[in-house]
Structures are given as C-alpha cells and as structure tokens.
Amino acid sequence: MDDGFLMEVCVDSVESAVNAERGGAGRIELCAGLVEGGTTPSMGLLQVVKQCVRVPVFVMIRPRGGDFLYSDREVEVMKADIRLAKLHGADGLVFGALTEDGRIDTELCTALLAVCRPLPVTFHRAFDMVHDPLVALETLISLGFERVLTSGCDSTALEGLSLIKRLAEQAKGRIVVVPGGGITERNLQRILEGSTASEFHCSARSARDSGMKFRNPNVAMGASFSAPEYSVKVADVAKVRTLNAIAKNIL
DSSP: OGGGOEEEEEESSHHHHHHHHHHTOSEEEEOBOGGGTOBOOOHHHHHHHHHHOOSOEEEEOOSSSSOSOOOHHHHHHHHHHHHHHHHTTOSEEEEOOBOTTSSBOHHHHHHHHHHHTTSOEEEOGGGGGOSOHHHHHHHHHHHTOSEEEESSSSSSTTTTHHHHHHHHHHHTTSSEEEEBSSOOTTTHHHHHHHHOOSEEEEOOEEEEEOOOSSOOTTOOSSOTTSOOTTEEEEEOHHHHHHHHHHHHHHO
C-alpha cells in the first residue's frame, strides 16, 4: 500500500484491469454491468484478467441489478458464482444482502461468507440502502467482513463524507471503511482528509470511441438508460495515476 493509501479500481473489462494496474491501483474489483452499479462478471473475464494483472482481484457477486433482497434461487446462483470465482483465482469477494426492512441479512450473509472463506470479503454499497448504518456496521463487524464500501448513504462519497467519517471512527480498525461513489481527482483529497480512510474506491473511467466503421443509428442493444452503443468506458491510466498521486501527496 503506497504511502498509507490503497486505491481500488472497479473494472468491467480486461483493458480496464490492465490500465488500472498500470496507473497504480492496489486492488481491482471485477464486475460486469457497471451501468447498473456492478453485477457478477463472467468467469472467462476473471480468468483472462488474472492472467494479465498481478494486483489482487476481488470479484463482485451480484446476480442482477436492482435491490439486494434475494430469492432462494438467486442465492443458489450466488453460491455457485462464489465457488467458480474461487476456482478461477479470485483473491477476494464482494457482495451484500439486505432484509425487506433494510437491515443486513445476517442469515444469508453468514451462509455466503462460509462459502467465500478463506478469502477476504467486502460488503458492497448495499450498505448505503440500510435503515440504520451505525447498527449495520456493528452487524458487519460481528459477521466478520473485512471491509465495507460506502458513499455514506448518500448519492456520492463527498456528500456522505460526515457519515463516512463517523463510521470510520466507530469501526476503530475492526473493519476497513472504504469510501466510494463519485470519487474524482477534484474531490479525492477532501474525501481522504475528511474521512480518515486508508483505502478508497473509484472507476477512473473515460469514454473511448468504438472502432466500428459501419454504424446503425436506429438500433440499440440496451434500454434507453444504457450507455451509448458506439462509446466504450474504460479505466483511464492517466486518471488512475492522478488519483494515486493525490493520495500519495496527502501524507
């Protein structure tokens, strides 16, 4: 961990993973569907990413976008994906699950953690949807999660900064509180100084134009809210380097 801060970059492609490592990321969170906040990546993607980077790769376990209230069959999918991710070299796992009344689903989390072990596990931003974050933090600590990713239950980590700081103070080193959500080179210094965090999470992406020469403007593969058909968002080496430099210069 360079100078006390570790940068985790969420990626959804091999190109982004390679760029994140080149820029100085200390860890990668591997996902699919970042437009939905991240879902479980394919095992093919995990396999190739592991061949291309040396930094730890934590794998998102989220069977679909939307809420974090899962059916029995979705739970079976999550358990199967955890086993496969471990088989294909995951260095850690990332998941979250809530009850219908906005509390941590302790029963489900306990079952999933058992499948994950001995790998480290992060509770993802499902945490930002809980009814009482201070109570939820104690629940995660008692369950044995190593980290929790949070924007401070607000739309961005900058807006949720006061709660992130309060959570970090409450944690007292028992769990790593990782700020994430809308972190850029413009606000990183304020977030790190204001939260006392030792790690942070970002995507550091830029849009890259598609290589397609022939384009059909009348057809889109996703819903209206999806990314433009002929633009690809990838982790930007320069952005990752800038964020890393900012973090190093704070100490």
